[in-house]
Amino acid sequence: MCVWRRLDLRGDAATVTKLSPVEIRRRLPRAALDVDVAVETVQPICDDIRDRGDAAVLEYTERFDQVRPAGLRVPAEALRRALDELDPAVRDALVEAIRRTRVVHRAQLREAVTVEVAPGTTVTEKWVPVDRVGLYVPGGRVAYPSSVVMNVVPAQEAGVGSLAVASPPQRDLSGPGGTPGPRDGLPHPVVLAACQLLEVDEVYSVGGAQAVAMFAYGTESCPPVDLVTGPGNVYVAAAKRLLRGIVGIDAEAGPTEVAILADHTADPAYVAADLIAQAEHDPLAACLLVSSSADLADAVEVELGKQVPATRHRERVEEALNGQGAIVLVDDVDAGLRVVDAWAAEHLEIQTENAAAVAARVRHAGAVFVGPYAPVPLGDYLAGSNHVLPTGATARHSSGLAVGAFQRQVHVVECTKEALAAVAPRIAALGAAEDLLAHVDAVEVRSQ
Structure with a gap:
């Protein structure tokens, strides 16, 4: 059963114009991750991988994933087989996702620009790709082939010459009597298939902090990289924080989140469905409805009562909505904009009158989804935008994954x-x- 908290920010007593962005954020729910504590846990793991290489990676993989791969690098035959056996409908969807994502990210490429600052003196700004990247694809509760697309495509469009993907190995107890099956110790087949579609042949059966350490320090099987990107759990975030400087990182991603700014014109069934969709990612997912309509808020609660019991991952959804779900009532859309800008969501949906005009005023969000027919799942899979986005209010200063993350700006001075x-x-x-x-x-x- 979902028990939604309500926060009333209407009227003079608690009007949002009297609250600073920091004060607004303090009033709103969001899962807290203690990355510093996790750093203490992962430091000896990372140090051991630095010192002992493959042997340490294999030992930690066996400890944390309850499976020991035959080798860290996925054989080429396993990649080919995964694609050959892929459901044709899934393959078709991945091909279209790749196409759309490539179109969007290719448009991000920047040409070199030369400026004459004075007669005889020029500065040329050029963009140079990093040489080698390590791309992390999580694999905890579900498989994420879409994250392969979101990591690999911008790196390829940026011109990165060497790409490696790491994803946790799976236990495949499909043999007689539940014995290990043919895919035991490999990443999920659909992840491997996505890599094969993208012509990435360097894939590793490694997850968690040990994957980040392997990329950062290099091992006998995996040469070190210059940059690590991709979302993960708190231990992945902790390893990124610890190893930043030894290797470049994109961000310390936290639990996923959505804010929906809606008024009386929004369809409560759509709003409820979108909240549930985000909640099924993770029990720590944060789901916020900000509305100027108490009637809509009531109707959304009714819809949640209908839809949550029918959803596949009901327990996970209920835990997320009960833990980090809330309805915030505001006087009007302007006040709602102040709230969502302060919260700085990873994903922000605008379901109001004149949604495009309202969206144009948003300053802080990882990605903005405009109107009733642009739900977050469109961005997760087939909008062409990137779904590796800043969480935990870091959208106030950080951007989602893009071509620029894989390139370095270099100034060339002539005089x-x-x-x-x-x-x-x-x-x-x-x-x-x-x-x-x-x-x-x-x-x-x-x-x-």
Whole structure:
């Protein structure tokens, strides 16, 4: 049974205009993850993998996943077999997801730009892909072939030359009497099939913190990478925090979340379905309805009472909605915008009158879904946008995964002798002000 909390921010006594964004966030539910505590847990694991390589990775994999792969790298034959045996409908959907995602991310590519800052002096801004990336695809409660697409496609479009995917191995007790089956110790077949479709042949049966450590330090089987991307559990986030600097990371992803800003025009059945869809990801998922209509809020609760008992993952959904679900009542859509901007959701749906105009005013969200026919699952699979998005209010300062995450900005400076001589007196003044006279000498020696 879902027990929704309600937070009333209507009227003068608690109007949102009197609350700062921080105060608003403190009033709203969101799962808390203690990444610092998890860092203490994963540090010895990461250190051991640094020192012992493959042997340590295999031992931790057996401990945490209850299965020991025959080897860390997935054989090419297993990738081919997974694609050959893939349900044709799933294959068709993945092909279209790849196409749409590639169209969106290819449009993100930036051309080199050259600016003449003064006669004879130019600065060219160019974008250079990292050499090698490690892409993490979670595999806890369910398989995520869509996360393969969301990680691999922007890396490929960015021009990354070497890509490796890691995903947790599965226990396949499909043999006689529940004995290990032919896929024991491999990532989920649909994940492998997605890799094969994308022509990624370097795939590892490794999950959790040990996958991040393997990518960061390198082992006998897996050369080190320059950048690790992809969502995961708190231990993946902790390993990213610990190893940041040794390797680049995209973000420390937390539990998934959705906020829905809705008014009296919203369909309560749609709103309820979207809240349930997000809740089925994780018992720690946060699901927020912000509405200017008490009638809509009541109707959504009625719909939840109908839809939750019928959903496949009812227990998980109920735990999420009871734990991090809430209805926030506000005076109007303007007040609702202030609330959702403060909460800075990973996913934000706008189901109001003039939804596109309201969405245009949003400043803080990982991705915004506009109107009744753009639910979050569209973005999860086939919108073409990326579903690796900032969580935990980090959308106030961070973006979702994109081509730019796999590239580095490099400035190329060119200057003629005459242009350097013209600016030399100003360099001399600034160098003297900072007491860096060798800087001044390095310029003056060229004008003698």
